[in-house]
Amino acid sequence: GAGVSQSPRYKVAKRGQDVALRCDPISGHVSLFWYQQALGQGPEFLTYFQNEAQLDKSGLPSDRFFAERPEGSVSTLKIQRTQQEDSAVYLCASSKSGGAPGELFFGEGSRLTVL
Amino acid sequence: AQSVSQHNHHVILSEAASLELGCNYSYGGTVNLFWYVQYPGQHLQLLLKYFSGDPLVKGIKGFEAEFIKSKFSFNLRKPSVQWSDTAEYFCAVNARGADFNKFYFGSGTKLNVKP
Numbered sequence: 419g420a421g422v423s424q425s426p427r428y429k430v431a432k433r434g435q436d437v438a439l440r441c442d443p444i445s446g447h448v449s450l451f452w453y454q455q456a457l458g459q460g461p462e463f464l465t466y467f468q469n470e471a472q473l474d475k476s477g478l479p480s481d482r483f484f485a486e487r488p489e490g491s492v493s494t495l496k497i498q499r500t501q502q503e504d505s506a507v508y509l510c511a512s513s514k515s516g517g518a519p520g521e522l523f524f525g526e527g528s529r530l531t532v533l
Numbered sequence: 534a535q536s537v538s539q540h541n542h543h544v545i546l547s548e549a550a551s552l553e554l555g556c557n558y559s560y561g562g563t564v565n566l567f568w569y570v571q572y573p574g575q576h577l578q579l580l581l582k583y584f585s586g587d588p589l590v591k592g593i594k595g596f597e598a599e600f601i602k603s604k605f606s607f608n609l610r611k612p613s614v615q616w617s618d619t620a621e622y623f624c625a626v627n628a629r630g631a632d633f634n635k636f637y638f639g640s641g642t643k644l645n646v647k648p
Contacts, residue, residue, distance in 0.1 A: 460638030524577040
């Protein structure tokens with residue numbers, strides 16, 4: 419597609435529910451990133467894929483967070499047993515290269531509200 | 534870990550006023566530097582970037598930024614703002630080397646331009 423597409427744009431979950439957030443990167447982009455943006459803060463790194471390989475997941479805040487990109491294209495970020503502190507905008511970004519990423523292209527984000 | 538500081542959280546200007554937004558980072562190695570902009574209701578998009586060479590870089594819409602290595606700064610400037618520049622601006626740093634896949638963002642500066 420023309421840009422990075424994320425769905426759903428908005429998600430309200432009750433505490434304890436599982437959620438899945440989808441990212442469709444720009445076609446042909448090798449690198450894919452997930453970021454978490456809390457209210458009033460800048461984006462914070464969660465995880466990084468190069469094609470289907472998850473090369474860095476050091477930013478995932480707990481083992482309740484899981485990300486995958488099985489075919490090297492679409493990615494899913496899953497949050498199990500959501501907590502109120504998980505409320506944030508989850509941003510997906512992609513970049514063309516597999517090495518130093520250069521410019522990131524962001525999606526519009528998925529806003530998660532946990533009640 | 535690296536950190537990025539944006540000292541101005543909220544800036545209000547009248548049209549035609551000059552703009553300078555501060556950005557300082559903490560990292561002793563070689564970095565790539567970026568300014569991203571988020572217009573209301575839209576995704577983050579690249580305004581300008583610095584990788585190497587001339588420390589004064591020009592971006593879209595008349596924005597420019599100057600990299601001052603000795604001050605660990607990458608301030609954003611525009612001589613004359615327009616109402617359409619109302620947005621949130623994020624400075625970001627990306628280290629070369631082991632952490633190449635991570636971008637560190639500042640907390641953002643909200644710019645409100647009064648017509």
